[in-house]
Amino acid sequence: MLAEVQKVLTMYTKREINRVFFVACGGSSSLMYASKYVMDRESKTIDSYLYSSNEFIHRNPRKLNEKSLVILCSHYGKTPETVEAARFARDKGAITVSLSFDINSPLAHASEYVIVYQDGQGKDYLNEAPAIMLELVFGLITAKEDNGKLKELVSSLKNLRPIIEREKGKSFEKAKEFAQSYKDEKVIYTLGSGANYGIAYWFAICLLMEMQWIHSHALHAGEYFHGPFEILDKDVPIIQLLGLDETRPLEERSLEFTQKYGDRIVVLDAKEFDLTGVEESVMGYIAPLVLQAVLRQYAEELAEARNHPLSTRRYMWKVPY
Amino acid sequence: MLAEVQKVLTMYTKREINRVFFVACGGSSSLMYASKYVMDRESKTIDSYLYSSNEFIHRNPRKLNEKSLVILCSHYGKTPETVEAARFARDKGAITVSLSFDINSPLAHASEYVIVYQDGQGKDYLNEAPAIMLELVFGLITAKEDNGKLKELVSSLKNLRPIIEREKGKSFEKAKEFAQSYKDEKVIYTLGSGANYGIAYWFAICLLMEMQWIHSHALHAGEYFHGPFEILDKDVPIIQLLGLDETRPLEERSLEFTQKYGDRIVVLDAKEFDLTGVEESVMGYIAPLVLQAVLRQYAEELAEARNHPLSTRRYMWKVPY
DSSP states (O other), X not given: OOHHXXXXXXXXXXXXXXXXEXXXXXXXXXXXHHHHHHHHHHOSSOEEEEEXXXXXHHHOOTTOSTTEEEEEEXXXXXXXXXXXXXXXXXXXXXXXXXXXXXXXXXXXXXXXXXXXXXXSSSSOGXXXXXXXXXXXXXXXXXXXXXOOOHHXXXXXXXXXXXXXXXXXXXXXHHHHHXXXXXXXXXXXXXXXXXXXXXXXXXXXXXXXXXXXXXXXXXXXXXXXXXXXXXXXXXXXXXXXXEOSSTTHHHHHHHHHHHXXXXXXXXXXXXXXXXXXXXXXXXXXXXXXXXXXXXXXXXXXXXXXXXXXXXXXXXXXXXXXX | OOXXXXXXXXXXXXXXXXXXXXXXXXXXXHTTHHHHHHHHHHOSSOEEEEEEHHHHHHHOOTTOSTTEEEEEEOSSSOOHHHHHHHHHHHHTTOEEXXXXXXXTSHHHHHOSEEEEOBOSSSSOGGGBHHXXXXXXXXXXXXXXXXXXXXXXXXXXXXXXXXXXXXXXXXXXXXXXXXXXXXXXXSEEEEEEOGGGHHHHHHIIIIXXXXXXXXXXXXXXXXXXXXXXXXXXXXXXXXXXXXXXXXXXXXXXXXXXXXXXXXXXXXEEEGGGSOOTTSOGGGHHHHHHHHHHHHHHHHHHHHHHHHTOOTTOOSSTTTSOO
């Protein structure tokens, strides 16, 4: 575990914390959904909220105060709304913990605690942002309650790098087939629930909309049956995620329906992963991390097949907004 | 105020409540977003959560207990997941308050408190579901804290029916123009934030996807700039809602951007409404109710122009799911 994470875990034992606010934008926000799921399922006493940074500032939650822990994330640490959210939270007396790839970023300077994560350099997966997010919430519950899963979480995350590499290898051909089959689609939906929903959201808004200019929408697998499923036709493309958490029955149900009435469905099922080395007690929370890595490969192949690199932008970082 | 609502308000003064769970599916869930916004902004002590019914059951929030208030809603009171959620919550000892149009429905039978709302019969708007949702949360904050806005809320809601009718009349021609201009679109996005986001969500998943089979996605006006806005092109249709709550700057920002780079934007701005009779202190919370009524007219005209009645379904209530 990174020394900066350890420092936060030590801080937990000294300061009173009764609420956690997960605050970020876009892709950085999406990796916090699994942590919110952990807090909801595991914590007996600590409440949690998840907001896009600017919504957080303007909504101005009345319960935000010196007993609040605000966890923020921005890869380059320059997202203006998130930097402003850190300042806003500190003004309210809240404890701010920020994740960034850059120790010298504005977000790092604006925050009380800073964690510089690693990103795909082949090192220990324990030190990547999605892993650290889980360490921060299990660390909190361990410090404040009688939850004993932190140890199992850490040992599982330590084993994750080779698991992810192996699963990416296993799915490579499928990703290539997906790319060939779906490269001319104008709209592709994603579907998930529980700890997975953040991954469905990330793929829809960052990979498909932002990086591929393909219309998308992350449908919640339960809400699907209360409106969205009426859009389904033989030719509507849907990517269905199946995780290992307690909401899996929702994802199985939406899959069954889509398979019955649709012809264009792509399934990524965490049950097909070999997760040897991941403890049963935290498997549902860790499955989204593997799904994300595998799914990213689908986007990489799609970008290749469409001749539209993932780095293509028309507005982001290019025009004022 | 309905006697059943009064009864719940009296119950608030007798039972300990430290958390509210808003639990419903689809359209019924969407009308709870403004109430969650109220709880976040106004309540100093009571935490709140919003879940789709089946997610609520399977996520099984650990903090759900006898001090929890669970507010549920289903129009016909037959939504199986919501009925099951009421039973699940009661098993945990929580206080259940359900809104339904049918006093003899399974949801009514499964719940401790039942409120039968009116629906567009031209009577006092105070007794419609979106209004009752606001009465329930302001009533709670009034009972538990020193918030004094319930009285202003009720007097404002009492004045709402003629306001809504007038604004519908004023926007009728615009709705007809919208319908003619957008009837052949394959995808239409909606955009909103804060108390309005639920209306953007409702229009996307219920009106466009469910009732018109048009691809859609309710974009959060803040998240827009962190992925989704890259989809924008001259010919991408966007419906932008502008409310009167504290997150309005987010909506103004997304509008400005879309107007600069897009050519197909429809704006519904609550600032253009004559809200005489609505108190300033609750205006931001009530504006979504007017926006919803006006926006529904857009859907009605769209259905007419497309010769696709809003009642058309291929799966809902027709096939097993």
